[in-house]
Structures are given as structure tokens and as C-alpha cells.
Amino acid sequence: MSDxxxxxxxxxxxxxxxxxxxxxxxxxMQDIADxxxxxxxxxxxxxxxxxDLLVAFLDYVITDSEARIRAHADEPPIERLAGFVGWxxxxxxxxxxxxxxxxxxxxxxxxxxNERIREQLVRSDRLLRGTVADILESGIENGTFREVDVEETxxxxxxxxxxxxxxxxxxxxxxxxxxxxxxxxxxxxxxxxxxxxxxSDEADADGDGATAEGGDATAVDDxxxxxxxRRVAEATLQRIVAPLLADGVAxxxxxxxxxxxxxxxETE
Amino acid sequence: MSDxxxxxxxxxxxxxxxxxxxxxxxxxMQDIADxxxxxxxxxxxxxxxxxDLLVAFLDYVITDSEARIRAHADEPPIERLAGFVGWxxxxxxxxxxxxxxxxxxxxxxxxxxNERIREQLVRSDRLLRGTVADILESGIENGTFREVDVEETxxxxxxxxxxxxxxxxxxxxxxxxxxxxxxxxxxxxxxxxxxxxxxSDEADADGDGATAEGGDATAVDDxxxxxxxRRVAEATLQRIVAPLLADGVAxxxxxxxxxxxxxxxETE
Numbered sequence: 001m002s003d004x005x006x007x008x009x010x011x012x013x014x015x016x017x018x019x020x021x022x023x024x025x026x027x028x029m030q031d032i033a034d035x036x037x038x039x040x041x042x043x044x045x046x047x048x049x050x051x052d053l054l055v056a057f058l059d060y061v062i063t064d065s066e067a068r069i070r071a072h073a074d075e076p077p078i079e080r081l082a083g084f085v086g087w088x089x090x091x092x093x094x095x096x097x098x099x100x101x102x103x104x105x106x107x108x109x110x111x112x113x114n115e116r117i118r119e120q121l122v123r124s125d126r127l128l129r130g131t132v133a134d135i136l137e138s139g140i141e142n143g144t145f146r147e148v149d150v151e152e153t154x155x156x157x158x159x160x161x162x163x164x165x166x167x168x169x170x171x172x173x174x175x176x177x178x179x180x181x182x183x184x185x186x187x188x189x190x191x192x193x194x195x196x197x198x199x200s201d202e203a204d205a206d207g208d209g210a211t212a213e214g215g216d217a218t219a220v221d222d223x224x225x226x227x228x229x230r231r232v233a234e235a236t237l238q239r240i241v242a243p244l245l246a247d248g249v250a251x252x253x254x255x256x257x258x259x260x261x262x263x264x265x266e267t268e
Numbered sequence: 269m270s271d272x273x274x275x276x277x278x279x280x281x282x283x284x285x286x287x288x289x290x291x292x293x294x295x296x297m298q299d300i301a302d303x304x305x306x307x308x309x310x311x312x313x314x315x316x317x318x319x320d321l322l323v324a325f326l327d328y329v330i331t332d333s334e335a336r337i338r339a340h341a342d343e344p345p346i347e348r349l350a351g352f353v354g355w356x357x358x359x360x361x362x363x364x365x366x367x368x369x370x371x372x373x374x375x376x377x378x379x380x381x382n383e384r385i386r387e388q389l390v391r392s393d394r395l396l397r398g399t400v401a402d403i404l405e406s407g408i409e410n411g412t413f414r415e416v417d418v419e420e421t422x423x424x425x426x427x428x429x430x431x432x433x434x435x436x437x438x439x440x441x442x443x444x445x446x447x448x449x450x451x452x453x454x455x456x457x458x459x460x461x462x463x464x465x466x467x468s469d470e471a472d473a474d475g476d477g478a479t480a481e482g483g484d485a486t487a488v489d490d491x492x493x494x495x496x497x498r499r500v501a502e503a504t505l506q507r508i509v510a511p512l513l514a515d516g517v518a519x520x521x522x523x524x525x526x527x528x529x530x531x532x533x534e535t536e
Contacts, residue, residue: 023377025293098380106377109291109370111438113450118441125439126488134486155432155492156503160424163431170379171393173386182381218402220394224423235424239508 008060010036011043015057020099023182024106029053051116054107058120061104062127069131072260077139078245078252079260084132085236086257088161090168090229098169105166129154136244145244157240164232171223230254276328278304279311283325288367291450292374297321319384322375326388329372330395337399340528345407346513346520347528352400353504354525356429358436358497366437373434397422404512413512425508432500439491498522 005013014036018027021035029050033040047053072080090097111118132154139145224231234254242251273281282304286295289303297318301308315321340348358365379386400422407413492499502522510519 102377102380105373108434108438109374109377112366112370112441115441118439122439122490125435126490129488129492130486133488137486150486151488151492152499152503153507154488155496155499156428156507159431159435159496159500160428161431162435163427163429164423166376166434167393167427167430170376171386171389173380173383218398218405218418220397220401220419220422222390222394224397224419228423228427231420231423232427235420239421239424239511243507243511 007038008046011038011046011053012057012060014038015053016100019057019103020096021182024054024103024110026182027103051114055116055120058107058117058124062120062124065124066127068261069127073134075260077135077142077144078249079256080135081132081139081241082237082252082254082257083260084135084257085157085161085233085241086254086259087261088165088229089233089254089258090165090227092227098172101165101169105169125158128158132157139244143246144249146246148244153240153244157236160232160236160240161229164229168223168228171228233257275306276314279306279314279321280325280328282306283321284368287325287371288364289450292322292371292378294450295371319382323384323388326375326385326392330388330392333392334395336529337395341402343528345403345410345412346517347524348403349400349407349509350505350520350522350525351528352403352525353425353429353501353509354522354527355529356433356497357501357522357526358433358495360495366440369433369437373437393426396426400425407512411514412517414514416512421508421512425504428500428504428508429497432497436496439496501525 011032014032014034017035018031022028022031027050029040029043032053033043043053047056072083075083090101107117108121111121129151133150136145136148136150136153140147140150237251237254237257245251279300282300282302285303286299290296290299295318297308297311300321301311311321315324340351343351358369375385376389379389397419401418404413404416404418404421408415408418505519505522505525513519
């Protein structure tokens with residue numbers, strides 16, 4: 001962003017902070033106005049409804065991602081691919097970033113029901129898969145990568161990194177310092193007063209109280225270490241990217257990939 | 269399920285149908301009562317709050333998954349692994365299953381804020397990764413697989429398949445026949461009356477109106493064909509599973525994997 005943010009940039013920054021604090025379902029135009037120090041009536045002058053503003057925000061976030069990707073377009077394909085993988089790594093203390101992506105995930109659950117949101121999600125998907133496809137095609141052309149199925153590889157890489165991110169942000173609890181610490185109650189149980197004895201044991205279908213620990217599954221770490229995204233990103237480089245490389249091409253480290261993208265301003 | 273479903277099973281089936289129809293955020297105890305032909309007061313006798321009932325439902329779904337996984341525990345490891353991959357394939361017409369998983373995804377977004385929901389999500393994650401780890405360890409022991417990093421491979425496979433599923437269900441619109449056809453409005457814009465001129469163009473950070481098509485990204489299919497999950501599951505077998513195989517072990521087809529799991533009752 002420039003030194004003098006425009007009114008639109010200030011509003012989008014307010015949406016970002018308000019989504020982090022309140023989540024998609026509960027955030028109001030007033031919350032957003034408070035976060036960007038604008039009046040609610042000014043917001044309504046530009047955006048009729050909360051939906052309009054959130055669709056505009058998705059557009060803003062995706063446009064920002066396009067710009068960040070474009071800024072790396074002239075770098076060597078293998079560095080671009082490692083940077084793409086590293087972009088999806090969330091460290092354990094990235095609570096603000098996790099909180100923002102939880103709000104985005106809430107927005108994504110509206111995709112099937114809201115065509116304008118879905119249009120932005122499809123645009124984002126095409127940007128991400130298209131970026132990996134572009135990197136692969138450039139790298140095949142200049143001899144970095146073997147001939148591979150570009151569309152399939154792009155879908156595989158994007159699904160893998162997105163899946164790791166979704167699992168990390170949903171499985172990680174709040175520590176009172178951001179992600180798990182929304183300003184309002186989460187609404188579970190709203191409108192339903194307690195009026196009876198709970199007995200959730202009835203839900204155990206076969207009555208044996210089996211848990212993952214008691215079943216046939218092998219004991220695994222509570223969560224992948226050090227984080228879900230870092231573990232899966234490392235595996236993505238070793239298992240998916242390494243076999244794409246032409247003979248003699250070296251695989252960059254994940255740290256190199258993370259460093260490449262974090263040199264940009266962190267806005268996502 | 270047995271021929272004579274228990275009251276608990278009937279209630280859980282009602283939760284399943286109510287979540288599909290209304291989503292997590294909007295579903296009420298009354299909706300669930302209507303779907304299972306019980307009184308709301310009976311539901312409250314067993315479950316104090318909507319949260320109690322939804323946590324019990326998650327427990328029920330995961331326990332059901334445990335039972336389904338256990339039913340295949342004696343099959344050859346490579347068949348089990350192909351079955352696990354095939355389990356995550358959603359065909360294009362799987363609208364009920366997609367609608368259910370959208371509701372589950374909404375529930376998952378509550379993970380950071382609700383410890384009881386998060387406990388169930390962590391249990392599910394350990395079940396899934398533990399199952400892949402168990403398959404890999406059995407297969408390494410009997411010579412089906414090479415020596416591989418079991419924990420890393422399990423995290424990679426689960427993240428990949430989950431990511432493909434999340435992308436498919438969020439990027440696919442309703443066709444008036446289920447998934448995109450909830451009984452109530454989605455709530456976007458609630459409480460915000462239209463009172464001004466919308467101008468979402470202000471959100472275009474750099475003012476060039478760039479889209480994925482106009483940027484540097486290579487043109488890719490609108491969505492992976494025939495579905496996101498099928499494309500990524502196929503890639504998972506070819507790119508992630510095939511390199512694990514010991515010499516002379518044949519890779520099953522994705523169709524074999526899909527058939528293995530669909531012989532069970534489809535409850536998830």
C-alpha cells in the first residue's frame with residue numbers, strides 16, 4: 001500500500017480487522033465503521049449492504065494476491081514454485097493471520113448459496129491454479145521441469161496447501177491472544193435455553209465408547225509438528241515438486257520459499 | 269444401521285437432514301425435531317442446548333467413520349489406501365453429500381472458538397491420519413510399501429483430500445436441486461438496509477481492474493474436470509501413492525478404491 005492510503009484502502013483494512021475480530025457471520029457494518037474510523041453512513045454511501053462490502057473485500061484481497069504473484073513473475077520457475085508453497089505456511093504464532101483465514105473460510109461456506117461470493121471464490125481458484133500452471137509451463141519450456149500434466153499438478157498443489165491451511169486453522173484453539181478470542185460469543189446454542197438433562201452418550205452409535213485411540217488407528221502426533229501447514233508444505237516440496245524436476249535441477253528449501261514471499265508486505 | 273433404529277439414531281438422522289437443509293448457523297432445535305418427527309421437548313430432555321446436540325452429532329459421525337474404517341482393517345494395505353482415497357471422491361451429482369459437508373465446514377469454522385467442537389475435530393483428524401499411518405505401517409511390514417515417513421505421508425494425504433473436498437463444495441453452485449437451495453436466506457446483509465449507491469470498483473487496489481484472465485496466470489479449466497475431488501484423488505494415487513509402492517506392486521485404479529468404500533452404507 002502507498003504511504004497515503006485511499007479511503008477505499010482504509011475501508012478494506014477496516015473490513016480485514018473487523019472480520020478477524022468478529023467473524024463473517026457476526027460482523028456488522030458498524031463494526032467495520034468502528035475499525036476504520038469512518039461513519040456507518042459513509043460505508044453505506046459506497047456499499048449498499050454488508051454483502052456488497054464483503055464481495056468488494058474479496059475482490060480487493062484477490063486483486064492484492066494477483067499483484068503479489070505478478071511481482072514474482074520474472075523469477076526462475078523453481079523459485080516461484082517454492083515461493084508459492086512457502087506462501088501457505090502459517091507459523092504457530094500467526095494468530096492474526098489464522099483469525100483472518102477463519103473468517104475467509106466462513107465466507108467460503110457461503111459459496112453454494114451466494115453467486116456473487118462464489119464468483120470471487122472461482123476467480124481466486126483460477127488465479128491460484130493458473131499461477132501454478134504458468135510456473136510449470138515456464139519451467140517445462142526452459143528445461144527446469146519434466147513434461148507433466150500441468151492442470152492436474154496445479155489442482156493437486158492448490159488442494160494440498162489449502163487443505164493443510166484449513167486443517168491448521170480449524171484444529172488450533174485460541175490462546176487468549178487473537179484467533180480464539182473473538183469479541184462476542186460464538187452463537188452456538190443461541191435461542192435454545194437449557195431445560196433438560198444432557199446425555200450425549202446416546203449418540204455413540206455402537207455403544208462401545210470407541211475413540212480414535214481405542215480403535216485400529218495407529219497412534220499419531222496430536223497434530224502434525226511443528227504446524228500442519230509447515231509439515232505439509234515440506235512434504236509438497238519433497239513428494240510433489242521434487243519428482244517434477246529435470247535432471248540436475250536442485251530443489252530449493254522450504255525456508256527459501258517462505259523467505260521469498262515474506263519479503264513482500266504481509267497483507268494476506 | 270440396524271433395521272430398528274434407536275431413538276438416538278433417529279435424532280442423529282434428523283440432525284443430518286436439518287443441517288443439510290438449514291446449515292449450521294441457522295439450524296434450530298425445532299428444525300431438527302421436525303426432521304426426526306420428535307418433539308422439541310424430547311430433544312431438550314436429551315440435549316440441553318443446540319451445541320450439546322451438535323457436539324453429540326459430531327461424535328456420532330466420527331464414531332460411524334471409525335466403524336467403517338474398522339470394517340476394512342483386514343484387507344490388503346494397498347486396497348485400504350485406495351479405498352481411503354476413493355472415499356473422498358464426490359461425483360458431480362452428489363448434492364446431498366455436498367450440502368452435508370458444507371454444514372460440517374461451517375461447524376469446523378467454530379473450532380478455534382469452541383473447545384468441545386474442537387475436541388471432536390482433533391479426534392477426527394487423528395482418526396484420519398492414524399488410519400493412513402496404520403495402513404502404511406502394515407504395508408511396510410508386509411512388503412507392499414517402501415520405508416517412508418509415515419507421519420508426514422499421512423498428513424499429506426489427509427490435507428490433500430480434504431482440500432479438494434473443501435474446494436469442490438465451496439466452488440460449486442446450487443442447481444436448485446439441493447446444495448444451493450437452502451430453505452432460508454443466507455443472512456448476508458442482515459440488518460443492513462440499502463441506503464446508498466454501491467461502488468465496489470473502489471476496492472480494486474491498483475485500479476487496473478485486473479482479473480485472473482487478464483493477469484499473468486495461465487488459462488486453466490474453470491474448475492478441475494470432472495470434479496475437483498476426482499481429479500485430485502487421481503493425482504494422489506499417481507503422484508503420492510505410486511512412489512510408495514515396493515517394486516512389483518500394482519497400483520489399484522481409483523474406480524476400485526471408490527467401489528471398495530461405496531459397498532458400505534453411505535452415511536457420510
